[in-house]
Amino acid sequence: MADVKLEKVIKRFGKVETIHGIDLDIKHGEFVVFVGPSGCGKSTLLRMIAGLEEVTEGEVYIGDNRVTNWQPSKREIAMVFQSYALYPHMSVRQNMSFGLEVTGQPKALIEQRVAEAARILKLDELFERKPKELSGGQRQRVAIGRTIVRQPEIFLFDEPLSNLDAELRVQMRIEISKLHEQLGNTMIYVTHDQVEAMTMADKIVVLRDGIIEQVGTPLELYHQPVNKFVAGFIGSPKMNFLPVTVLSANKNEIKVILHDGQQLSLNYDGRTLNEGDKLSLGIRPEHFSSGNSADISLDVNIDVAEHLGGTTYIYSDIAGQAVTIEADSDVVFERGEIKTFSFHLSRCHLFAADGRRMEAIAEVRVVEKAVA
Amino acid sequence: MFELRSWQAKAGFMALLLLIAFFLFFPVYWALSSAFKGNGELYQMDPTLFPNDFYLGHFMTAISEGNLLLQLKNSLLTSTSSALLNAALASLAGYSFAKFEYPAKKPLMLLILSAQMFPFGVLLISIYPMLQAVNLLDTKLGLTISYIVFALPVSTYMMYSYFKQLPNELIEAAKVDGASNLKIFYRIVMPISFPAFITVTLYAFMWSWNDLLYSMTLITSEENRTVGPGLLLRYINENNSDWGGAMAASFLAAAPVVVVFALLQKQFIGGVTSGAVK
Amino acid sequence: MDMVSIKDRGLKRPKTERSLKAGDRRFAYLILIPAMTAFMVMVFYPFVDAMSMSFFQFTIYDMEPIFIGFDNFVTVLTDPYVLASWVTTAVFVVGTTLLTMTFGLAWALLMYQDFHGRAVFRTMTLLPWILPSTVSAFVWAWMLNGKYGVVNAMLLSAGIVDENIQFLSNDVGAMVAIILTRTWISIPLFMSFFLAGLQGMDFQQIEAARLDGAGNLTIVRRLILPHLKPVFLVTGALGMIGNLQQFDIIYALTGGGPIRATTVLSIEVFKQAFENWDLGMASTIGVLWVFTLMPLVVFYLRSLFKED
Missing domain, CATH: 3.40.50.300 (P-loop containing nucleotide triphosphate hydrolases)
Structure with missing residues (x-):
């Protein structure tokens, strides 16, 4: 052996x-x-x-x-x-x-x-x-x-x-x-x-x-x-990271705010965090879906759309972060269009400022949708 | 590379080509044609471009009088054996320098290479009594060993830079396969490096073959004399007049090596330059 | 596939555990021994020995070397003959190296051009280099012969001179003769150096320049020469080292004469050592020679090792 x-x-x-x-x-x-x-x-x-x-x-x-x-x-x-x-x-x-x-x-x-x-x-x-x-x-x-x-x-x-x-x-x-x-x-x-x-x-x-x-x-x-x-590193295309800021945190819950003002409440032991800490919300390109049916919706300004036939990749920029979205292959996207995509919080990972992943984000719920 | 469409460009190119070609090749032609001229034609104020009749007498006397053939044999023997010896030593040392790491490596390499600032004439001052002390003065063996002086440093560097660009993975693969260092060297490294080995052999051969200083000083007897000093002693003296003989003998002395180089020159041009300038 | 156990393969466990690379290092030292021994015995020891002899009086009349400190150096540095031969050496080295590099570069540029018959030219180029020194000396001595030489015949018929030049029996003529001959021999090697340098040239760059309207000469001046600059420096050093060492051609053509007109350092040392048998003096001039070579060799070695 x-x-x-x-x-x-x-x-x-x-x-x-x-x-x-x-x-x-x-x-x-x-x-x-x-x-x-x-x-x-x-x-x-x-x-x-x-x-x-x-x-x-x-x-x-x-x-x-x-x-x-x-x-x-x-x-x-x-x-x-x-x-x-x-x-x-x-x-x-x-x-x-x-x-x-x-x-x-x-x-x-x-x-x-x-x-x-x-x-x-x-x-x-x-x-x-x-x-x-x-x-x-x-x-x-x-x-x-x-x-x-x-x-x-x-x-x-x-x-x-x-x-x-x-x-x-x-x-x-x-x-x-x-x-x-x-x-x-x-x-x-x-x-x-x-x-x-x-x-x-x-x-x-x-x-x-x-x-x-x-x-x-x-x-x-x-x-x-x-x-x-x-x-x-694992997964292709790469996971996207959206910047979020901590609003409040306690033993059971972390409240964060997204770049566009949406607030999320996440079940996590947040005793190590303080208000104002910058975190990253990770979401893989393949976990987006079109429209606003999922937990969190984002308006995406399309920079480039690659139609590969089987899949379509959309490249954009959200709050200074390059974002890739795997979108429906049967829709044709145009450069410059603004489209809404959404994803489920259960698919997300929350990363601390030092890069470590917070414990699995269990039951999450949307607290409040910001008015754009 | 050059654009030669206009007639001026063409003419300039041709003129330069012919000028240098004339400088390079005419002397060889002239020596050759002189060798075939009888003395009457040779010694006239207005020389002929082609020999009037191909006179072979100079070749006859070059061979029959004097020891040209014996000297050629001595030259080939000493030059070839010293070249092979030199290439073998250089291969081993070059491999050591190129593929292994050890503390003394760089200083030793620099020491060997710095030998280029040791003038050959100065070394000879000590080599002469050294050979005398071990009874190798005026022997072919002594001359062969002394020829190491000329080419070993640069040959080592040439082999070094060749080995350096051999992929390490090749050696590592053989190592994983279970071959010892010695086996890797002669089963893998040397067979692949044969062209470089030949190049270095030729390079070292040229040094010894062209040499006059050492062969003239270290060889004193007629029986061991090599071709360079042999020709010099025979044809250049105060009142030499046998230029036809000198040219014929020169032709005979040069011919064997010219043939070898004509066969091998392609790899040689690339090989010699690869080490020296990068 | 069936698995075979360790024993079948005859593999043995290593007996002692040394460092992984210790065996490699031992092998590396081992294969260095032959070359190092040859080098030490035939090159390094003779060098040190000859250098140390410069502090001794040791002529054919002395049974043993007699230590005399710096006396030899005082003699040498105040001897106008020695200083003159240093100057002669400088003239020969600079003249030959310049000519060789000019012709070598020009010939390399010509041989880089793809034209019909280039291969034949390239092959033949090696010719001057592979002739034994004595043969080269003969060829040129005969061409430059004062009475029947073809060079004189050509100069006369072209109307450049009115009477034959006795090349080898006047000072300037003898110097010209050895420079010409040595240049002739060295062109092949330098051509291949420059050719190798040209081969590393980016051809697209030339094409691009041509599209921009650059002519042949502009391309040579603005692209090729700058590209070859490092090659220039190294071959220049190499050429000067080689020419400083040169003995054979000069000895065979002029023997250092007429009188002392072509007595370069190599000839001087040879004559002191093996004609006058004054080894102390020969070594002392040798030291002067070594110091002349040193900066060039240092420069050459530094450029060789720069990339390592």
Whole structure:
């Protein structure tokens, strides 16, 4: 079994600390995705698990072993790199067998493994080609094939799809998911693309600036983001944040006022808040509906309308915040039009000034509608 | 790049092209044509552009009298082995500098590169007694080793900058695959870097092949003499008059390397410049 | 796929836990040893040794070097011959480098233009560079021959001179000869430097300028030369370093003569060391030589490392 455990892992490059003490448990067989904006440390973290990067402080465990200072080859891992890192002077077959060959495996075993991997990935016909004679998708397959033949306990993927075009990316995404089902191994996957994270992961680890913001299943992150950052990072298009100001707050209730004068009363322990505090009300684009049927209505001045056929995106500006609304696809919107959209308070998240999400907003009710 | 539609532009371009081409190539042509001229035609105040009759006598005497072939052999032997030695050392050191991190790296690199301010003539003052002390003076081995002086620093830098742009992921992939550092070097890195290796070999070869100073000083016997000093001693003296012979011998001395370079020049032009100026 | 347990793969647990990269560092030092040894023995030690010899009197008449402090330096710095050869060196280096860069750049610009037959020209350009120094010296000595030389023949028939110039036996002529020959040899290398620089040029910029109505010369002056400026500086330094080191061509063409007209530092050191066997004096002149080279090398190395 190959659980992976990180214990207070810190990485410093010279004096600059890029990973600030990370604890993480990954269970055997899980598909875990590290996601975050570039520079968040997700690749460094993966490379420390792989043994390609030194751990400055803390420990890495794989299975029952403390592997912090083990060479990559001893760790029962295999890795797919962003650039695929295929050996350019070797054929597909040689690329796949290299790892078994240099570790002194018997010929028969090598041939059997390579044939097996080629079958799974449909690479048979390309066996004698060199990497430069392959398409991007084929190279990607060889890179994966190279990891499969080694039958590692853990597969590591470092942004493997970022060099592929959109269509191929979707296709490979599905293939990797299938592979995970088929092999049942632990897979750790790094990406900056939240769609990849949402579609593939059993568990998502959201990183920012070298710390973990949140760990959870895709739907947990979507529905219960711990803070504004996760809320904005997960989901596409991004969650909108409307500025609100606290009117009053007590143990049971917070009263806030929206930019247009609407007042809302929210069930939340507001003892930490004071009158006049600035908060953010988060609402996802897909939770708007046309007209004023829902709890809260907004008049939106349409800046840009993108009609994609299946959906329509409306871009506007509300109280200095860029706002995106997913609107009915069967209505044509014009630039400059003012339309009313509304959303239910149950879909909203309230974020404190420091970005943390207030507890789930339970029963909410509209106190008073402002007269425009 | 240039727009050559007007006749003035065309004429200017052609004039410049012909002028420099003449400067570059005419001397070679002239040497060649002189080699084929008999002495009567060679020594006249009004020279002929083409040889009147292709006289091969100079080539005959160039080969039969003197030790031209032996000297050529010595030159090729010392230059080739020192070039290969140099490229091997430079590859190892360049790889160390390019792909590993360690505290002494930058100072050591600077030390090696700063060798360009050590004049070869000054080094020779010490190399001479050193070789004498170990009985390598006037040997091909001694000369081969001394040739390291010329090209090692720049070769190391050339290999360094080549390795530097090799993707790290390639090496990491091999590492994850379980290959040792040594295996990564000769199974992955060197096969990929073969063009750079050849370039550096050629570069080092040129230094030794062109050398006069070291070969003239460190080799004293006829049997070990290389082609540069050999030609010089034979044809340039106070009252040399055998210019036909000198040209023919020069042609013979240059020919083998010209052929090799004609075959390899494409990669060479790119290779030599890549390290030096970026 | 069937899973194979760890034992089947022959993987061994690491025995000791050192730092992850310790093995890498050891390997890095290990592969540095051959080159470092060669460098230390053949380059660095001889350099230090030769430099230290400048504080000794050590001629063919001395059994052992005799320490004399700065006496050699006093002799050298007050010796008009040595100072004259420093000036000779400067003339040779500046003249050659300027000519080489001018022709090298012009030739690179010509070879950058896509015209029929360019490939042949480019290939042939390497020719002067790959000839052994002695051969190049012969070729030019014969061309510049005072009696039968083709250069004299051309100058006479063009009416530029009235009688043959004895290039190699007058001071100016000998200097012209070595500068010309060295320039001839160096053009190929400099062309490839400049060509490499031109290859990094943004072609769309030129197209855009052309649409704005810029002519060929304007494009060269306003776009290409500014773009090549860094290449200019580095190749200039590199060229001067190379020319300061130059010995072979000069020795083969003029031997430093007539009298001392082309005795540059390299020739001077060689003669002191291997004709007069005055190693102390040779080393002292060598120090002067090193200090001449130093600023150029420092400049060159700094520009090399700027981007790292």
